[in-house]
Amino acid sequence: MRIELTAGVHLNVIPTTKFKTTRIAVHFLAPADADQYAARTLLTSVLETASAAYPTQAALSAELETLFGANFGIGVGKEGGMHRVSATLDLVADGLAQAPLLAAGFDFLREVLTRPLTVAGRFDAAVFTRERANLIDYLNSLDEDRQTQASLALQALYFDAPSQKAPSFGTVAGLEAVTEAGLWATYQAMLSQDQVEIVVLGDVNPAAVTALASGLGLAPRNPAEAPYAIDQTPSALRRGTDAVSVNQAKLDLGYHTPVALYGADYYATVVAVELFGGSPLSLLFTNVREKASKAYYASAVLDPFRHFVQVQTGIDPADATEVEGLIAAQLARVVAGEFSDDLLQRIKDGLTNGRLIAYDAPRFLARQALLHALIPTHQEGYDAFASGVAAVTREDVQRVAAGLDLHAVYLLTSKEGN
Amino acid sequence: MATTYPEVGEVLHDVTLANGLRVLIVPKPDYHETYALFAVNYGGIDVRYVPLGESEMVEDPAGIAHFLEHKLFEKADHDAFDLFGATGASSNAFTGATSTAYLFSTSQQVATNLTTLLDFVQDPYFTEQTVAKEKGIIGQEIQMYQDTPGWRLYYGLLGNLYPTHPVAQDVTGSLSSIAQITPTALHRAYRTFYQPSNMTLTVVGNVDPQATLDLITANQAAKTFAPATPIQRGVAEDCGVADILPYRALSLPVARPKAAVAIKGQRPVGDDLAGTRFQVAVRLLLEMLFGDSSPLYQDWYDRGLIDDSFDCDYQAARTFNFVTFACDTADPQALSDALVAVIAKGADQELDPARFARLKQAGLGKYYQGMNALDSMANQLSAQSFASVNAFEMAQVMRDVTLDDLYQAAGALFDLAAVTVCHVHPEAQA
Numbered sequence: 001m002r003i004e005l006t007a008g009v010h011l012n013v014i015p016t017t018k019f020k021t022t023r024i025a026v027h028f029l030a031p032a033d034a035d036q037y038a039a040r041t042l043l044t045s046v047l048e049t050a051s052a053a054y055p056t057q058a059a060l061s062a063e064l065e066t067l068f069g070a071n072f073g074i075g076v077g078k079e080g081g082m083h084r085v086s087a088t089l090d091l092v093a094d095g096l097a098q099a100p101l102l103a104a105g106f107d108f109l110r111e112v113l114t115r116p117l118t119v120a121g122r123f124d125a126a127v128f129t130r131e132r133a134n135l136i137d138y139l140n141s142l143d144e145d146r147q148t149q150a151s152l153a154l155q156a157l158y159f160d161a162p163s164q165k166a167p168s169f170g171t172v173a174g175l176e177a178v179t180e181a182g183l184w185a186t187y188q189a190m191l192s193q194d195q196v197e198i199v200v201l202g203d204v205n206p207a208a209v210t211a212l213a214s215g216l217g218l219a220p221r222n223p224a225e226a227p228y229a230i231d232q233t234p235s236a237l238r239r240g241t242d243a244v245s246v247n248q249a250k251l252d253l254g255y256h257t258p259v260a261l262y263g264a265d266y267y268a269t270v271v272a273v274e275l276f277g278g279s280p281l282s283l284l285f286t287n288v289r290e291k292a293s294k295a296y297y298a299s300a301v302l303d304p305f306r307h308f309v310q311v312q313t314g315i316d317p318a319d320a321t322e323v324e325g326l327i328a329a330q331l332a333r334v335v336a337g338e339f340s341d342d343l344l345q346r347i348k349d350g351l352t353n354g355r356l357i358a359y360d361a362p363r364f365l366a367r368q369a370l371l372h373a374l375i376p377t378h379q380e381g382y383d384a385f386a387s388g389v390a391a392v393t394r395e396d397v398q399r400v401a402a403g404l405d406l407h408a409v410y411l412l413t414s415k416e417g418n
Numbered sequence: 419m420a421t422t423y424p425e426v427g428e429v430l431h432d433v434t435l436a437n438g439l440r441v442l443i444v445p446k447p448d449y450h451e452t453y454a455l456f457a458v459n460y461g462g463i464d465v466r467y468v469p470l471g472e473s474e475m476v477e478d479p480a481g482i483a484h485f486l487e488h489k490l491f492e493k494a495d496h497d498a499f500d501l502f503g504a505t506g507a508s509s510n511a512f513t514g515a516t517s518t519a520y521l522f523s524t525s526q527q528v529a530t531n532l533t534t535l536l537d538f539v540q541d542p543y544f545t546e547q548t549v550a551k552e553k554g555i556i557g558q559e560i561q562m563y564q565d566t567p568g569w570r571l572y573y574g575l576l577g578n579l580y581p582t583h584p585v586a587q588d589v590t591g592s593l594s595s596i597a598q599i600t601p602t603a604l605h606r607a608y609r610t611f612y613q614p615s616n617m618t619l620t621v622v623g624n625v626d627p628q629a630t631l632d633l634i635t636a637n638q639a640a641k642t643f644a645p646a647t648p649i650q651r652g653v654a655e656d657c658g659v660a661d662i663l664p665y666r667a668l669s670l671p672v673a674r675p676k677a678a679v680a681i682k683g684q685r686p687v688g689d690d691l692a693g694t695r696f697q698v699a700v701r702l703l704l705e706m707l708f709g710d711s712s713p714l715y716q717d718w719y720d721r722g723l724i725d726d727s728f729d730c731d732y733q734a735a736r737t738f739n740f741v742t743f744a745c746d747t748a749d750p751q752a753l754s755d756a757l758v759a760v761i762a763k764g765a766d767q768e769l770d771p772a773r774f775a776r777l778k779q780a781g782l783g784k785y786y787q788g789m790n791a792l793d794s795m796a797n798q799l800s801a802q803s804f805a806s807v808n809a810f811e812m813a814q815v816m817r818d819v820t821l822d823d824l825y826q827a828a829g830a831l832f833d834l835a836a837v838t839v840c841h842v843h844p845e846a847q848a
Contacts, residue, residue: 018448020427020790057719061711065776068783092783096427126720134725140673141727141746144567245671245845248561281503290497293551296558314562342504349506356525357451361791 002373003210005198007220011213012369014201021090022102022202023362026109026216027370028085028194031226032078034162038170039178039186040085044074045131046183047087050117050124063108067101068092072108078168079374080228080261080305085190087113090362093203102204106212114191114217122180123187132175139172143244150250150412151312157240158254158408159232164306195223197373199366228375229261230306234407241411248296249317253327254408255309257302259400262377266304267388268396272404273302273309275347275397276334282347283330283339284311294323309404317413324409334401337394344394352386420627423810426789430799430810431627437638438615438646442799442808443630444622446792450525452623453792454532455800456539457519459618460611462589463737464516466652470610470644475652478607479598480584481591484513485556486604490520490539492548498538507531513589516735519800523793528625529633536619536637542608544601553596560590567670568744571678571842575742578663578838579682583656585738614638615646618803622796655737657684659835666838669845676842677750679757681831683739689805691815693734698815699823700732700831704741705777706769706824707760714760723753741831750841761837765829774821781816 003011030036054060064070071090078084089109091101117124143149152167159165166174196218200209234256259269277284277300284298298313315323333339358364359382372380379385420431431443465478491498491511502509507524520539522531563569569588576586587595621630659682687693708715708730718724728745747753760767789795798809807815 020786056716058711058713058716061709062773062776065711065780069780069787070783071787090787092786096786097783130720130722133722137674137725137746138727144672146565246565248558248565279503280499280508289555293554296555296562314558316558316561346500346503346506350503350508351506353506353525354508357523360449360451 001206005210005214006218008223009196009218009221010198010373011210012197012199012373013204013206013209014199014365014369015204015206016201016365017203019202019362020093020096021362022093022105022204023200023366024089024091024105024109025199025366025370026087026113027197027199028190029079029082029197029223029374030190030194031224032081032083032163034166035174036186037076037083037166037168038174039183040083040190041076041169042132042135042175042178042183043187043190044076044085045135046123046127047112047116048072048074049131050127051111052115052117053111055117060112067104067108068097068099070101070105070108076168078305080230081163081226082228082374083168085194095203102202102209103212106215110216116187122184125180128180128183132178136172136175139169139175146246146248146250146412147312147314150252150410151310153240153242153412154252154254154310154408154410157238157410158308161230161232164230164232192219193221193223197370199369201362201366201369228305232256232307234405237406238408239410240408241413243413243415246412246414248314249320249411249413251313251315251320251323252410253311253324253406254410255311255404256407257307257309257400258403259304259307261304262375262379265396265400268392268400269302269304270351271344271348271389271392272334272397272401273300274351275339275344276300276331276401277311278302279347279350281343281350283333284327287330288313288323288326292326294319294326298327320411320413328406331401331404335398337398341394344397348389348392351389355385356382425813426786426810428789428810430808431631432808433631435614435635435638437643438613439638440618440803441631441634442618442620442803443625443627444795444799445625445627446623449624449792451523451792452525452528452621452625453521453523453796454535454622455519455521455620455796456535457517457618457620457800457803458612459516459616459804460518460607461514461516462587463584463653464611464651465584467610468650468652469606470613470647476606478603479591479595480587481556481589481596482599482603482607483518484589484591485552485596485599486607487511487513487518487520488552488556489544489548489604490542493538493541493543498534501534501538502531505530509535515585515589517801517804528623528630532621532630532633533637536634539612540641542605542612544604546601549599549601549604553599556590556596557593560588560593560596563588563590567672567676567842570668570670571676571744571840572742574666574668575678575680575838575840576740578666578840579680579740580656580738581661581663583738584653609644610649613646613649614643616649618800620796620800620803622792622799653737655686657682657686659684659833662836662838664838666840668840668842670842672842672844674746675748675750675844676744677747677753678742678744678840679754679761680743680838680840681741681761681833682836682838683734683741683831684833684836685830687734687739689807691807694805694807694812695815695819695823696827697732697734698812698819699827700741702774702777702781702819703824703827704730704732705781706774707767708743709777711773718753718756723747723749723756750843754839754841758834758837758839761832762834764832765825767825767828769821769824771821774824778816778819782813785813785816
C-alpha cells in the first residue's frame, strides 16, 4: 500500500502480524553525484550522533534503550543511478512490549532527522570535526578487509562514470573536502529536495501509521530524477594489479550484461549467474573451489541495476593465471550448455527456495516495498519470481551467458608472489 | 515434553531419544522456512581426549574438528551439499571452540532434508586422497584469516591469556598442524565425539512437531550405535593467572593502530542456572560501564580515544571464560591504560540503578528481536542445547539479574593479575 503524504514523499505500509518487531525505514533518494557521496555519508554520522533533543551520543543511546533496545542506524547505498540515505529503526512490536513504541519511534526519527544539534545555523563544530575524522579513519581502514578492497578496486577499474567508480560512501579525498557550510547545504538539500520513501512493516494500522508518518513534517518537493539503470558500453578489456602484504590473493572479474533491469531476459540472467557462480552447486564453486581446490571462495553475483556481473575469488598468488583460465572455462561451459538438466533444475529450485525463505525476513519485505515503489517494472510477489525462474530454459541460459562480456580483471596479490 | 513460553510466544518440544540424542523442535506455522541444526559438543579446543574404547590420552593436531566438519560432506560417490541442493535447500556448517554444527534451510521437502542431515553426519567417509585434497581448500581458508588483522589481534590476545590452552589456537589450525591430519585420526575423533548422546538436533520452522519427532526417532532406531559412553576430555579448565603473558605488540598492514585488552576468568563458569546468570550479569556489567550510553564511553569518544569500532565481549564456555575489549585508536597505549584503570577498581564501580533498569529492558528488547528470524532462534536454541538453561528461559534469567549480581561479577573478574594487553602497529611501508 503506497500513499502520497505530500508531493515527493510517499509512505509504504506492510501490515503483518508475523514478526516480533516493527520496522520503520525512511529513504532519501537523489541522483547519484560522486561529489556528494562523502558529504551524504558524513551526514549520516553527524545525524546519528547528536540531535537537539539528544545532544550527546550517550543521550541518543539512552533514548534507544528506553525504546526497549531499538536498533537504529543511518546508512547509504546506491540504486543504480540514484544515491540513497536510509534511516532504519527496528522496534519490538507494541503488543510484545506492552507499550506504544511505534509512536515513540516516529518521534525519535523526527528529532534525529529534522532537528539536529546546531549552533548558529550550522552543525555543532565539535561533532562535525570529530565525525569527519572518524569517518576518514574508517575509510582508511577498509583495506584491512582485502575482499572489500579488491571488490571496490574492480568497480573503479570497470566503470567510467565518477558516480559509479566511487563507492556509495565516498572517498577520503572527498571527505577532506567537505566543509561545515557544505555539509549544511547537503543536509538542507536532502531534507527538502530528495525523493522520500517511508516503509513501515509490522502489526500496524495503516491509518495510524499515515498520521505518524505525516508527523515527520517533511515538506512537499519536486525531486530530481535519474535513471535507476546504468548501462556502460564496454570498451577494451582493462587489467589492474596491486601488490600488498597478503598471503592470499584476490582475483576479481567484471562482466557486462546487456540484459535490462527486470526486462525480458532478467530471470534467465539470474539463473545463468547462479549456475555460473551464485551457489555452492555452481560451476565456479564445484570446479574451481572443490574439484581443483584452487580457491577458498569463488562466486559470481549479478548487479541488475548496473548491467554488471562480478566474480570474486580468494586464491594462492601463484595460481592467478590458472584460475583466470578456470573461470573463463566455467563461463564457456554455461555458454556451450555443458551442464545437466538436473543441475539446471537444482539451481532453479535453489533460487525459488531461497526467495520464499526471504519472505520470512522483515528486511527483505521492506526492501521489496522500496524497489516496488521506485521501479515500475519491479514485480513484488513471490509468484512472479517463481514463475519467471520456472520459465527459463537451457537455451535462455546459454544465450544470456553468451552475452556476458569480460570487461575488467583486477588482481590484488602479494608483494612476494610476483 | 512440550513447554509453552508465553513471554516469547513459542512452544518448545524437548525430547531425548533412546540413543541419547536430544531433539528440540519449535513449530512456526506462519513461516515458509524450516531451519535445522545438528550439533556436536566437540570443537576446536577438543584436541586431547581418551579415544572411545581405549585408555590412553591422545593429542590431535589443531584444526581437526574443523577439518572433520569439512570432510563429513564428502562421500564415496557424492557430496552432501548436492543432496540438499537437489531439493533446492541450502546447507552449511560451522566449527566453534567447543561445538560443531551442521545445518540446512529450506521451504520444501523438510523430511527429505532432515534425513539427509542425519545421514550424512552419521556416515563418515575419509580416504587418504580426499583428506589430502581438503588440505588445499582449508589451507586457503587459513591464509585468508591470516590476512585479517582483527583475527590476528584476537588470537594474539588469547595466546597471551592461554599460553597452554587450545582456545588460543585458531579453530582452523595452522598449515603445519593440518598437514598432520590423517584419516585414522579423523575416524578416532569421530567415533569418540559424534555419539548421539554428545549431540543435539534443533528444528525450527514450518513443521508438525510429532511427525518430525517420529521421523527422527525412526531414522535413529534404524541405525546401530555403540552404547553411549561418557567422554574423557583431556583439556582442563584453565583459570590460572600465573602463566599469562602481560603484553604483546604486533606489526601488521593496518591503516590505524589497534588496542586490545583481555581479562581471564579466574573461576569456572558452569552452564547451569547460576553460571548462566553470572554470564548475563557480566554482559550487563560491560554494557553499564562501557556501553555507548555510558559516561565513560562518551568521555573516551569525545576525547578521540575510541570510535565506533570499540567493542567489548564476554565469552564463557567449557574450560575457559574471558572478557575482551578492542578498538582502532590513534594512541593504543592511552586506551589500554584507560581500560586497565577501570579494571583496577575491581568491584568499586559506580553503577546507576536507573540506568541498570533501562539496560535490562533494552536487553530484553534485543533478545525478542533476536527471536524474529528462524536461523537466529535456532542458533540460540542450539547454542544452549548442551546446557541446562534453554534459550527461551534466558528471558527470565535476564529479568532476575540484580545490580548486586553485577557488583559481584565485577569483583570476580576485574583483577589486574588476570589482564593482558595487545597493541597492533602499522607495519613499516616498504
